Amino acid sequence: MIKAASHETLHIINKSPGDILLYQNCFSSLLAGDAVLFIESAVYAAIDDNFQSVLDLAANDIPFFTLQDDLIARGLNNNLNLRFKAIEDNYFVELCCLYKKSISWF
Amino acid sequence: MIKAASHETLHIINKSPGDILLYQNCFSSLLAGDAVLFIESAVYAAIDDNFQSVLDLAANDIPFFTLQDDLIARGLNNNLNLRFKAIEDNYFVELCCLYKKSISWF
């Protein structure tokens, strides 16, 4: 039986996936138990065809969240990468409570 | 006999080579007759071991200049990439006169 990982660090990233170095830094800082929340311009990662190579740096067991309102504001409703789970703002708060700390990457 | 290219566009770049996208944009915009001037944090390109891959985007006949004072201020005096020619501030002005226009990449 696999023990469920505890909730450790919530990584909050807000730049578009064009900022390759920022994504490398963020994804290299992940350990099991962490999660990544994509906000503001980072929501474009969910429709970025070039994103796979940097995405591979993040192990499959790291959950990816993205803000629903930031997606809709940018006209992004379909063809989203299935790895991303869109959430409401109140769940952003819940994530911050659930995880022991946050790191903002900007 | 090869005709000397005219002096067309001076590209002025000021971010460190960690900003990969900026360097790709700048170097993709070069044509014969252009030159690149590396100022401020961009002078670190002259000591960057990882720089070769992006540098290959710029054809060999594109001159690379860098500001002497910006190098010295950052403690960079030796092991500089030989492609870069260090210049004084007054030659920065001369380059701007010599080339028909400039584009700043920041």
Place this chain on the structure above:
Amino acid sequence: MADKNILLIFRNPPFADSSNRDSLDIALACSAFDIPVSLLFLNDAVLQLKSNQQSELLEQKNLLKTFKALAMYEIKNFYVLGSDLQRYQLDPKQLVISCETLKQTEVAILIRKFTTVINL
């Protein structure tokens, strides 16, 4: 003084900073001074031309109306990169203004046609 024309390069996604609005305002000012203006969208900048944006959700102003109004100021030359469209799964028809799609190698050739380039 030789005749001038100007290329404004946009490189940033919508809402992230003020550079897109600032470049657009330069475009309008230059046009009012009868300087021919062209706009080039690189990287994420094409994303701001996407239709169906709902910036009111962010309590932000979007620039779509201003882009659409540029034709009234005789600003009609817009360029985007095919590779950027592809990257972000965009069809040229989804853009709010009609843009010419360039290959990467055509950017350098385009730039050469202008006396002045502003790249905020």
Place this chain on the structure above:
Amino acid sequence: MADKNILLIFRNPPFADSSNRDSLDIALACSAFDIPVSLLFLNDAVLQLKSNQQSELLEQKNLLKTFKALAMYEIKNFYVLGSDLQRYQLDPKQLVISCETLKQTEVAILIRKFTTVINL
């Protein structure tokens, strides 16, 4: 409230913006409140620790003196990446403070040890 400790992440080269100075000031303030402080230098940030900088040429203040003075405030844990040193041809001996050199994979493990991380 559980005991706190803080990691400050530096990511920018010297002179480029105010983030390095701002992070350093946070380090000093936290130390004054008896919060244990560690500093992690990523990417270009290691370049600001290089000796032989002559910032007076730029009429800028450099932060070398402040970094050297951190020990007086009981701030002694500094981390750099081996890959960043190598990239910029830096020897740990050329740095003005004594840093522990980490492998890329050790960064995530380091981060886990802190209750608070500020990453300007």
Place this chain on the structure above:
Amino acid sequence: MIFSILLYASNSSQQSEQTALRFSRSLLQQGHSIYRVFFYGDSVINASGLKVTPRDEINITEQWLELATEHEVDIVVCIAAAVRRGIIDQKEAKRHSKAAASLAPGFTLSGLGQLADAVLQSDRLITFGN
């Protein structure tokens, strides 16, 4: 839970401020509390009482003040960051012989100790920057 918010915009985009506002409103609605909002770096410009927001844009300064008043949130502007950017209160104006103050009423200038204190007193510190 007790939150504190660190605002650190590196440019005049209001996007990170607006995200921070959305986040703050949401957490207060859910019954959590904010110990302190700390304006640092270029974010201090948002505490200017002299800036004029175009009519079709949101006035971030007012929104923070409303939130602070309604929920008794402590809003602190870093004095060092503010003074070097021309955001000064009456006291600083006098001390530096400046003709006028520029800090919007309702904001307080104070030192980074207020941020360190927020680290100690809060369960979570969330940074919003760009």
Place this chain on the structure above:
Amino acid sequence: MIFSILLYASNSSQQSEQTALRFSRSLLQQGHSIYRVFFYGDSVINASGLKVTPRDEINITEQWLELATEHEVDIVVCIAAAVRRGIIDQKEAKRHSKAAASLAPGFTLSGLGQLADAVLQSDRLITFGN
């Protein structure tokens, strides 16, 4: 040759301003001229008369004013960019019912037409930003 300078700092680092100053001094020394220096975007903060520069740092505002006075350089601050960041002159203060002005004496607020005019009147426009 006739130069114009466009300043566009996206953060409060003074590096690009200082490079622009070095460049401007050098070109004037070589007998070229500056038609106009145009402050745009976040660069307008450098035209604040209320900011206090720490004693061990260079006061960029004063340096631009010195250069302007000595060489009769036209220095213009974009009015739209300035007003939204709280950099206002007496006229704007009155118009918007603000308690005080903040623009440093010696600087002028004006519109983007001044930049378009600079494009037309100069041989070279050089942008310094970050």
